[in-house]
Amino acid sequence: MKYFLTALWVFVCIGVLAFSHITWNKQTTVQAVVSDTEPSVKQDTNGVNADDKYMALAANLPEAAKKQLKLSLKDGKPYSILFVGSTALQxxxxxxxxxxxxxxxxxxxxxxxxxxxxxxDFIGENKQLELAAKKAQLIVIEPFLLNDNGEVTIENTLANLTKIMEDIKAESPDTTFILQPSNPIYLPKLYSTQVEALKNYAVANNITFLDHWTAWPATDNIDIKNYLINGQNVPNEQGTQVWAQYLIEYFVSK
Structure with missing residues (x-):
């Protein structure tokens, strides 16, 4: 009898251990399957990483801007762009x-x-503080070059530009800047040297410069007057479209 009870107890123990082992294996297998089927990144209906799609559109942006955009996409927050300049920006x-x-x-x-x-005047009225309060991630600035022409020396224009960016950076250290000139005009003379100085400033400070003048007729070509309001140095509908298309092709890479 003693041996029979001992044998029975051993059999019961073996059965309990076997059942526990099988149950644990099933739970582990289920957990592994669930983990493997959870997507690690957002994908569109074609299985393409959605964030990669938008980063491809932004291929032309400065590296710092692309990093901020990538973080915004990851966090599900909109990336903010601010366009700043004279009233020529139509x-x-x-x-x-x-x-x-x-x-x-x-x-x-x-x-x-x-x-x-x-x-x-912009600095005198502290307008840069209004921009700083926006805390935009990317700011594209046309630094009033044509407005300053004949009124403000290029040295002062660039000093004012530096002040604008420094005050904005004080509020938003991660803001990225892009510079662009105002519209071209026929036979610009002094104005063309100011634009060249802005371009050199951008290079010296490692700031992206959008040279949209390359999309317009040459400044010594009288046809450029067809892109400006008659008797004025501001873009008409055709000039506005040329400028807009240049920017669209920059911000939306194909």
């Missing part, structure tokens, strides 16, 4: 429409801030 609606169509309003936001001021 292409805001076209550029904004294209960006929102390409990226979506949940991934990108844009604002236009234009001023009929010289750079001296």
């Amino acid at each position: 292409w805001g609606s076209q550029v904004t429409e294209s960006l929102l169509k390409s990226y979506g309003s949940e991934r990108i936001t844009t604002e236009m801030h234009t001023y009929d001021l010289t750079s001296n």
Whole structure:
């Protein structure tokens, strides 16, 4: 009897251990399957990483801007772009429409801030503090070059530009800047040297410079007058479209 009970107890123990082992294996297998089927990145219906799609559109942006955009996509927050300059910037609606169509309003936001001021007046009225309060991640600046022409020396224009960016950086250290000139005009003379100085400033400070003048007729070609309002040095509808298309092709890489 004693041996029978001992044998029975051994059999029961073996059965309990076997059952526990089988159950544990099933739980582990289920957990592994669930883990393997959970996607690690957002994908579209074609299995393409959605974030990669938008980063490809932004291929032309400065590296610092692309890093901020990537973080915004990861966090699910819109990336903010601010366009700043003189009242010659009349292409805001076209550029904004294209960006929102390409990226979506949940991934990108844009604002236009234009001023009929010289750079001296802009700084004198502390308008740069209004921009700083926006805390935009990317700011594209046309630093009032044509407004300053004949009114403010290029040295002062560039000093004012430095002041604008420094005050913005004080509020938003991660803000990236892009510079661009105002529109070209026929036989610009002094103005062309100011634009060249802005380009050199951008190179010296490692800031991206958008040379949209390359998309217009040459400044010594009288045809350029067809892109400006008659008797004025501001773009007409055709000139605005040329400028807008240049910016669209920059911000939405194909």
